[in-house]
Every structure is written in C-alpha cells, then in structure tokens.
Amino acid sequence: MCGIVGYVGQQDCVPILLKGLSALEYRGYDSAGVAVLENGKMAVRKEVGRLAALEEKIGRMPLSGVIGIGHTRWATHGEPSEVNSHPHLDSKNRIAVIHNGIIENFRELKAFLQGKGVSFRSETDTEVVSQLLSYYYEGDLLKTLFRVIPMLEGSYALGILCQDQPEHLYCVRNGSPLIIGRAKGEFYVASDISAILEYTRDVYILEDDDIADVTKEGIAFYRETGEQVERQTTQIAWSRDSAQKGGYDHFMLKEIFEQPRALRETLAHYVDLETLTIKREAMPFDREQANALEKLTVIACGTAHHAGMIGRVLIETLARVKTETDIASEYRYYDTIDQPGETLIAVSQSGETADTVAAVRKAKGHGSRVVALTNVIGSTIARESDMVMYTLAGPEIAVASTKAYTTQILLFEIIALDLANLRGLLTDEELRERLRELAALPEKAEQVLSHREEVADFAHSEKGCEDVFFIGRLMDYYTSLEAALKLKEVSYIHSEAYAAGELKHGPIALIDDTTLVVATLTQKRIVAKTISNVEEVRARKAKILLVASEPIPLNNPQDTVWRVPDTDDLFSPILMILYVQMFAYYMALQKGCDIDKPRNLAKSVTVE
Numbered sequence: 085m086c087g088i089v090g091y092v093g094q095q096d097c098v099p100i101l102l103k104g105l106s107a108l109e110y111r112g113y114d115s116a117g118v119a120v121l122e123n124g125k126m127a128v129r130k131e132v133g134r135l136a137a138l139e140e141k142i143g144r145m146p147l148s149g150v151i152g153i154g155h156t157r158w159a160t161h162g163e164p165s166e167v168n169s170h171p172h173l174d175s176k177n178r179i180a181v182i183h184n185g186i187i188e189n190f191r192e193l194k195a196f197l198q199g200k201g202v203s204f205r206s207e208t209d210t211e212v213v214s215q216l217l218s219y220y221y222e223g224d225l226l227k228t229l230f231r232v233i234p235m236l237e238g239s240y241a242l243g244i245l246c247q248d249q250p251e252h253l254y255c256v257r258n259g260s261p262l263i264i265g266r267a268k269g270e271f272y273v274a275s276d277i278s279a280i281l282e283y284t285r286d287v288y289i290l291e292d293d294d295i296a297d298v299t300k301e302g303i304a305f306y307r308e309t310g311e312q313v314e315r316q317t318t319q320i321a322w323s324r325d326s327a328q329k330g331g332y333d334h335f336m337l338k339e340i341f342e343q344p345r346a347l348r349e350t351l352a353h354y355v356d357l358e359t360l361t362i363k364r365e366a367m368p369f370d371r372e373q374a375n376a377l378e379k380l381t382v383i384a385c386g387t388a389h390h391a392g393m394i395g396r397v398l399i400e401t402l403a404r405v406k407t408e409t410d411i412a413s414e415y416r417y418y419d420t421i422d423q424p425g426e427t428l429i430a431v432s433q434s435g436e437t438a439d440t441v442a443a444v445r446k447a448k449g450h451g452s453r454v455v456a457l458t459n460v461i462g463s464t465i466a467r468e469s470d471m472v473m474y475t476l477a478g479p480e481i482a483v484a485s486t487k488a489y490t491t492q493i494l495l496f497e498i499i500a501l502d503l504a505n506l507r508g509l510l511t512d513e514e515l516r517e518r519l520r521e522l523a524a525l526p527e528k529a530e531q532v533l534s535h536r537e538e539v540a541d542f543a544h545s546e547k548g549c550e551d552v553f554f555i556g557r558l559m560d561y562y563t564s565l566e567a568a569l570k571l572k573e574v575s576y577i578h579s580e581a582y583a584a585g586e587l588k589h590g591p592i593a594l595i596d597d598t599t600l601v602v603a604t605l606t607q608k609r610i611v612a613k614t615i616s617n618v619e620e621v622r623a624r625k626a627k628i629l630l631v632a633s634e635p636i637p638l639n640n641p642q643d644t645v646w647r648v649p650d651t652d653d654l655f656s657p658i659l660m661i662l663y664v665q666m667f668a669y670y671m672a673l674q675k676g677c678d679i680d681k682p683r684n685l686a687k688s689v690t691v692e
C-alpha cells in the first residue's frame with residue numbers, strides 16, 4: 085500500500101527519493117509524487133500510474149534540493165488522479181504533507197475548515213492535515229504540530245515540509261510504520277526498511293505519537309504533548325544486497341531460491357545445531373508455562389494464516405495443546421470467548437497488517453499474552469507483543485510470500501517440538517532426533533529447487549490451463565490452501581483447494597478434461613485415501629499432477645509426479661510448497677503477469 089520516503093542532507097534529494105520510491109513499488113500503488121524545497125520554495129511533481137511516469141515528468145520539469153519527501157499512493161479516499169496523489173499542499177502552497185494510513189475524522193475536520201473559508205483541491209483525507217496545519221500555523225511548525233496532531237483520529241505516518249522552515253523535515257507516527265535512517269550528515273525517512281538499506285542500517289523506529297524534527301545537523305524527538313524524549317537507533321541486520329534482485333529476473337524467484345539459506349539461518353537462531361538442543365532464551369514458554377497451557381489461539385492473514393494452520397497441526401499433534409486458528413479480520417470482530425491468561429500467537433511477515441495488529445490489541449485487551457512470529461524488527465506487532473520470535477528470512481519484497489511462509493512454519497515446528505519436550509511428551513533423545521531431521525530440511529529444500537527446469541517445462545505444457553484444484557488431507561490440505569493461493573495471486577489462474585474427502589460434496593461437479601488436479605501426497609498414513617480421490621477425478625478425465633513424498637508408491641505412468649524428499653510427515657509442508665511456488669512463478673511468467681506486483685494486491689495491507 086502507500087509508501088513514504090524523505091531525505092535531509094547535502095546531496096540532491098530527487099534521485100534519492102525516486103530510488104526510495106522504486107524500492108517501495110512492491111507495496112502496490114497507483115500514483116506517485118515528490119515535494120522538494122528548491123531554493124526555499126516548495127516544488128511539487130505528481131503523476132498517476134507507475135513511477136516511470138513521474139520520472140518522465142521530472143525529466144521534463146526538473147527540480148532539485150537537499151530536503152524532500154516522496155510518496156507512492158494506493159487510493160483509498162478518491163480515485164487515483166494527479167490531484168489526489170501526495171504530497172498535498174495547503175492553500176498557500178507552503179506546507180506539503182505525505183501520509184500513510186487513514187484520517188478517520190477527516191470529514192468533520194474538513195467541514196470545520198470549509199466553514200472557516202478554506203477550500204480543498206482533492207477528495208483525500210490527507211489534505212485536511214496540510215490545511216489544518218496551515219490554518220493554525222503561526223510561524224513555528226513544530227508548535228503547530230503539537231496543536232494539530234492530537235486533533236487527528238485514525239492511523240497515520242506523516243512526512244511534512246514547510247517552506248518557512250527549509251531546513252526541517254517533520255515526521256509523525258501513529259499506527260502506521262515510519263523509520264528514520266541515520267548516516268553521516270544525512271537522514272533517510274521511510275515507511276519501510278528496504279527503501280533505505282542501501283544507505284544505512286542504523287535506524288530510529290518511531291513509536292506511536294512520536295514527532296521527529298529532522299535537520300541535517302540532527303534529530304529531536306517529541307511526544308505529541310510537546311514533551312521532548314530520547315530515542316535510540318536499532319541496527320538492522322539485513323544486508324544491503326538483500327533488497328536487490330541479485331541477478332534474478334524477479335524478487336519472487338530470488339526469494340524462492342533463498343529459502344534454504346533462510347531456513348538455515350532461522351533454525352540456527354533457535355537451535356544449537358552442535359548439541360541439537362533448543363536455545364531456551366529464544367523460546368516463548370518455560371517448563372511451567374508449557375505445562376500450564378490449556379489452549380493456544382493463532383491469528384494471521386493470507387499466507388501467514390496458512391502457516392498458522394500448519395502450526396496448529398504441529399502443536400496439537402506433538403505437544404497436545406488445543407490450538408485454534410482464526411483469520412485476523414474475523415477474530416477482531418468475533419464475539420470470542422476469552423479467559424485472561426490465554427496465549428495468542430500472531431503471525432505476520434510484515435508485522436504491520438492492520439487486521440492482525442487489531443487482533444493483537446483485542447487479545448491484549450482481554451488480558452492475553454501475545455507471542456508474535458514476524459520478519460520485521462521493530463514492526464508494530466513486534467513492539468506490541470509480549471514476546472517476539474523473528475523469522476530470519478531477510479526482506480521479502482515480492483508481494484506473494486514465499487520465504488516468510490516456510491520460515492514461519494519452521495518456527496511452529498520448533499515451538500511444537502519444544503512444547504512437547506517441556507510437557508514430557510518427547511524425551512531429550514527424541515527431540516534431538518527430530519531436530520536432526522529439521523536440520524536436514526535446508527538441504528532437502530535445495531534438492532526440490534534443483535527441479536526448477538522440470539517445473540518450468542510442466543508449466544509450459546499447462547499454458548492454457550484455466551482451472552486448478554489442489555487436493556490433500558490433513559497437513560496436505562493446509563498446504564494445498566497455500567498452493568492455491570500462490571497460483572492465483574501471481575498467475576491469476578482460477579485455483580481452489582479442497583480437503584480431498586470433500587470433493588464428492590460438490591467440487592467434483594466442476595471437474596472435466598480441462599481441469600488440472602494437483603494432489604498432495606505426503607501424509608503417509610492417509611495417503612491411500614487421497615489416492616482414491618485421485619482415481620475419482622481421473623475417471624472425470626482431469627489432468628493429474630502428484631506431489632508425493634519419495635517412499636509413497638505410485639504406479640500410474642501417465643501422471644506427472646514431483647517427488648518430495650522423504651522427511652518426517654509433519655515437516656513435509658516446507659518442502660512440498662517449494663514446487664508449487666516455482667509452478668506459480670513459471671505459470672505467471674509465461675502469461676506475462678507482473679509477478680512481483682500482482683494486480684490489485686499489496687504486500688503490506690495496512691488499512692482495513
């Protein structure tokens with residue numbers, strides 16, 4: 085969704101802003117703009133559509149300066165148009181504002197200002213901020229912010245420039261992420277770490293209700309009440325190259341192939357691989373808590389929710405703790421039955437998904453303990469949870485989640501094994517055995533990825549395919565849900581997932597010789613049942629692809645078979661999905677889809 089960048093320093097900020105916006109393109113947007121203080125005057129360029137259109141405009145109408153802000157807008161209030169795109173100026177053209185989030189009381193504020201004779205140019209909620217600041221401005225923008233910010237309701241990250249204070253860039257955060265990177269004599273503002281990794285990994289992560297006054301000499305932090313506060317920088321471990329394509333055509337492909345590394349690094353963070361023991365200090369439960377656990381609730385959205393469903397099976401099977409999963413957007417409004425002292429596990433790659441944040445707040449409001457599984461240090465969910473387990477996947481740029489998903493599942497595997505051991509259901513020796521198997525997963529992942537050409541060829545042979553059904557049972561069903569999501573997200577091919585036993589209750593009516601049915605066969609004890617379902621769709625002339633664990637015997641030579649290296653049945657989802665991620669990628673590639681930024685989707689869904 086929307087992206088924010090800003091720069092204060094000695095260099096010309098325009099190329100820096102454009103590069104930052106390009107790093108944020110993956111979030112999804114429909115217009116872009118920059119505001120720069122050029123020789124003390126506010127200069128603004130905006131354009132609808134891709135960033136290239138803005139760059140082209142700037143090529144025709146150049147601007148430059150050492151302080152500026154930039155924005156990619158994903159329309160919420162008002163259509164994508166030049167006038168609705170950010171930055172938004174006040175009527176006197178002296179204050180420019182960029183904004184992520186939603187000002188919920190903008191109608192009231194707008195009516196108030198209109199009553200005072202202020203006229204508005206756009207349909208956006210954001211314009212009320214620049215107009216309000218202008219209305220109350222008496223020569224000191226910081227003081228004006230102390231007056232105006234408490235009037236805003238909703239969520240916002242703001243970047244603000246004022247022509248009368250040409251050395252200052254003001255940043256405000258409430259509910260929408262905003263960070264400020266520190267380099268020598270320069271500061272880089274962004275809504276997302278990947279936009280500034282190239283320049284610095286030394287960042288201030290703003291807290292809600294923080295106002296930062298940034299000049300090239302330094303930075304001062306205030307609360308919206310006016311009180312000055314100290315903030316420390318956080319070191320981001322992600323490498324500069326991790327947010328680049330590194331020779332791959334798309335981030336999605338790069339991220340698929342990064343999974344063996346991501347799995348290794350995540351595992352090594354939680355497990356001592358020499359002694360094959362779990363690092364106690366990194367885990368969310370001690371023995372007493374583990375034994376007192378009666379119920380866990382897992383909440384998340386999208387792919388993270390699918391990882392949560394796998395997590396449920398792992399925790400229930402290994403640790404015998406009753407576990408519920410829910411979609412965050414449902415959970416937040418559902419009349420849940422809550423007991424104080426329960427534990428909620430929130431799963432979110434970005435740590436910023438609006439519904440998941442709301443669910444965390446609701447759970448905390450009921451007295452639950454919240455454990456976050458997230459990929460982004462300092463994200464809202466990381467900060468608001470009682471305990472955080474990070475996936476060490478590195479920045480995930482492609483909208484379709486790949487390496488975050490498999491590392492989230494890995495965390496659930498570690499949690500489930502640890503709980504089982506603490507609850508006396510797995511001896512230390514059995515735990516070591518399972519951890520040895522987990523430690524073998526990255527290499528097995530490499531084996532799956534080595535089948536890239538075969539998958540690409542199959543995708544080629546399925547070029548015209550319009551309907552794909554993924555079927556499986558138990559763990560294979562949950563993996564199928566993620567498989568169907570992956571395919572539809574990036575290739576726009578209609579795909580559904582069904583618990584194989586449900587086929588007969590409706591979906592089989594849709595199967596004919598134009599349908600591709602992908603059966604997942606990794607759960608050895610139940611696989612014969614799914615194979616029977618495969619025969620049922622074969623009888624309806626569907627084309628069949630089997631993704632099956634190595635030891636499972638299959639004997640129909642006309643089926644395409646992709647073999648998953650043998651592992652513990654409970655650990656196979658991480659391996660199986662790699663095939664489908666590659667399949668989805670190659671289907672999208674041959675259809676010419678915008679793989680890293682699929683239509684209508686956003687990487688980080690920060691509004692409801």
Ligand code: G6P
Binds near residue numbers: 437440484685687688
């Ligand atoms: C969006 C993304 C998905 C992601 C979901 C949840 O829909 O496109 O890839 O799974 O949000 O995001 P989160 O950051 O909370 O994991």
